[in-house]
Amino acid sequence: MQATETDTRSGNGTGEPSRIPVVLTINGTERRLEVEPWTTLLDLLRERLDLTGSKKGCDHGQCGACTVLVDDRRVNACLTLAVMLDGASVTTVEGLAQDGQLHPVQDAFVEHDAFQCGYCTPGQICSAVGLLKEGRAQSDDEIRELMSGNLCRCGAYVNIVAAVRQVMDGTGAGR
Amino acid sequence: MNRFSYVRPDAVAAAVRERASDPGARFIAGGTNLLDLMKYDVEAPSRLIDITRLPLRDIQEIDGGLRIGALVPNSDLAYDPRIEERYPLLASAILAGASPQLRNMATTGGNLLQRTRCVYFYDTATPCNKRTPGSGCSAIGGINRQHAILGASEHCIATNPSDMGVALAALRANVRVAGPDGERTIPFSEFHRLPGDEPQRDNNLAADELILSVDLPAEHFAANYTYLKLRERLSYAFALVSVAAALRLEDGKIAEARLALGGVAHKPWRDEEAEELLRGQPAERASFEQAALRILSGARGFGENDFKIELARRAIVRALEQAAAGTPQSQSDKRVQ
Structure with a gap:
């Protein structure tokens, strides 16, 4: 062979x-x-x-x-x-960070306090970066559905959705 | 995880030869189910045959239908414009399953070969006829909320966990496979098996056969379809009951009907008599009730899953109503559009 x-x-x-x-x-x-x-x-x-x-x-x-x-x-x-x-x-x-600058998703997670213990956060952030590249989520419902592969036992979901939405809409204070 | 050797053939014939030469070898592609099972010591292959470099990643036009290469990832398939436009039932069913990460990894062929998620199958400390033939079935009389209500046997009441497969059953897809003696095509409804007295065999694929493609026939049902999945939470859970429903309507009557159930049997469940019952009938609730009673006529519960019989009946009626109304189930907000 x-x-x-x-x-x-x-x-x-x-x-x-x-x-x-x-x-x-x-x-x-x-x-x-x-x-x-x-x-x-x-x-x-x-x-x-x-x-x-x-x-x-x-x-x-x-x-x-x-x-x-x-x-x-x-x-x-x-x-x-x-x-x-x-x-x-x-x-x-x-x-994800480039030249000492956090990735916009990382900035948004900080801004929205999208974590508590932080254990799930690297996975959440990488997943959100993937979701944004895919470009298929438009609504909060779609963000929730397309982030469903990432569990947060602290229950920071509301702020995670807000952080992802901010980057998606380009309304963040960051880049 | 056990130790194993690894080989990465670059041709189908070589992959099949590798498999034929070692009964303990397994093909691996997405790996989302096989590696999970290996970590639980349910699977312990002597060798993994990495098929991800085989040329099986295309979606091609065939005879008015589509040929889906076995290695097309679930996410690529669900979002392919040809699938979205012509087979939205399939796209919807795929997006109802797993998570985005898993759908990026899992393949079309692998989806057909995934094992049951019966807790006893996964727990090597308990008897399970599927895992260890002859050891007994712990789910009968045990935890069986997720288990079969149709086609089960005294040896096994496990369910096939696939969502994609329910849509493929309804669409009457074909599975093209290659073995040492060449290729053959298996109708989807004959691909998976009922448990009978050999629950260790999930399907009719020979040990040395490799799935090449899943072929979709020309009939699309793109106007009147739905995939309705009921589960313990809104996302990322296996179905308690799911329904793939597709109708072709002419003047308010049903010219052609397709109906398949997930989460209720050892294979995606179809009943041609239930589909025939709908043909020529008005597309309304009374017709759908008849079809639901027919497809569930042999249903039987095992205690914790008794509720699934009535849940399935209602889900079938609702799914057919959604299909008739042209309001397919949303897989993101879960509301009916």
Whole structure:
């Protein structure tokens, strides 16, 4: 067969765990890494790259705390295998600010006090950035529906919707 | 998660050969269900065959219908202008399911292969005939609010959790698959199975077959349709009961009707006799009540889910009324437009 260089069938419980080379662009920086096939993107970010902004809440795709952008699309990093992303571009909450200036969504979250404990906030912010790129939400109902993959146990939803709406409408005090 | 080897073929034939050579191997694409199950040790594949680089990402015109590549993500499919215009029932059903993140990841083929969300299937400490054949069914006499009211067996009362699949059943889609001996096409209604005495088998796909595409026939039902989903909260929850309804109306009468239910059986539930009952009838409540009684005629509850029989009856009537009125269910504000 025409397998790629990532054919590592020796890695299943026989001998040393195999590591597979991947190239990922993470927050604008190209990283050449070797990963075990069972390493999720979330564990790679948090445990190996010290990018602990993305949070592990449920680790099953139910809470959204791990939301990051892969090739500009929001996804659950906990349900993504890093090895499958070879060649992809990943943006985490750490990569949103530019030149020391917070991203408009980050500014809006501060302005609207759109959090309490803050644990879900990186995922909320990345999800909102993804939602704004998608451009499909118009009303508050649509913001709520299209942010439903991000749970906030503190219940800051009202302010989260207000923050997203502000950026959507371009009415913020920020950029 | 267990340890496994990983391979990333770049051709369908190579992927099928990989699968055929190792019974413990699994295909992976979106991974939203498989990785979840692996984290619970419900699945422990020896090898993952990454199919995301296969050329199955296009939506193509075929015979007045559309051929949807198995790797088209749920979100791309739901927002494709051809789907929005010609198959809004399918778009609506997709947007009723999961979350935006999951829809960005999950694929068309993977949606068909997702496993039940029965709590006992996920809990390896409990008996489950689907997970461990012969161990028993914990849901019978257990927590079964989410479980089947139609087509269940003494071995399994799990439900198929898909929303997309309910619309595909109503639209009479076909599933094109490839195996070692070539390609074949499976009508959607024959793709998934009832549990019977082999609940471990969700569908009729052979172990070494790969889904290539889901093919939509020419008939669209773009004017009179609805996807009504009833669940424990307004978003991001599996259906207690869902209804895909589609009508073609001529002079106030029903020329063609399609009706499928989700959340009530081991497969998206269709009943051709219920659809036939509606043909030629006036598009009004009395007709819809008859169809609802027909499609639910074999319904049976298991305690906690008894309420679903009456819930389904009312949901079917409401969905058909929405379809007849041309007021499809909104998937964002949940109000009838």
